[in-house]
Amino acid sequence: MRMIIVRHGESEWNRIHRYQGQLDPSLSELGLRQAAALAERLKDEPISVIYTSPLQRAARTAEIIAGFHPNIELRRDSALLEIHHGDWQGKYSHEVETEYAEGLHEWRKHPTRSQMPNGESFSNVLKRTLEFKERLLVEHADQTVVVSTHDVLIKILLADALGMDMDRINRIWVSNASISEIQYGDGLPFLANLSEVSHLGRLALGHESQKAI
Secondary structure, three states, X not given: OEEEEEEOOOEHHHHOOEOOOOOOOOXXXXXXXXXXXXXXXXXXXXXXXXXXXXXXXHHHHHHXXXXXXXXXXXXXXXXXXXXXXXXXXXXXXXXXXXXXXXXXXXXHHOHHHOOOOOOOOHHHHHHHHHHHHHHHHHHOOOOEEEEEEOHHHHHHHHHHHHOOOHHHHHHOOOOOOOEEEEEOOOOOOEEEEEEEOOOOHHHOOOHHHOOOO
């Protein structure tokens, strides 16, 4: 199976450095343009199915991709939701840095033992992400699948493919509207692409432009 993993285009809250988690801001104007460029990049891929998080920033990105593949099923799957940020959700990055400095440091350095106040445990998001992967390996063994989802989910899938310590996931940067690709076969998974943004040109955003996920 080829899993083409895309991160949603820039959202309105990405733009203003506000934590989203499972809250549901829409794509920004730039995010819509990024999604269109992403769709153009994927228009000739032999896609069998598109999976998306139900949150509109990912779902709208997936819908724009699906515009070039009108006969392909688009499936919304709650396993692809971003990690729930609990009390951080809706707060600006500077507020989280001030009010939850110790917790933010632990999230960045040791996410596996981190627990955002009233949020989702890392073990839960890890479990649902890997169960989703295993489900696709059975159902789409010889197919090309597009997955439109969020920062933490993508990092987990990439770290799993590489056999990385999950405490190192925040060393991976995944750009908005980027493409990562994992190829699964009989042997070890193969990371074929990591956060590619060549299709975005001047629409691409760097790490410094986004302070909250």
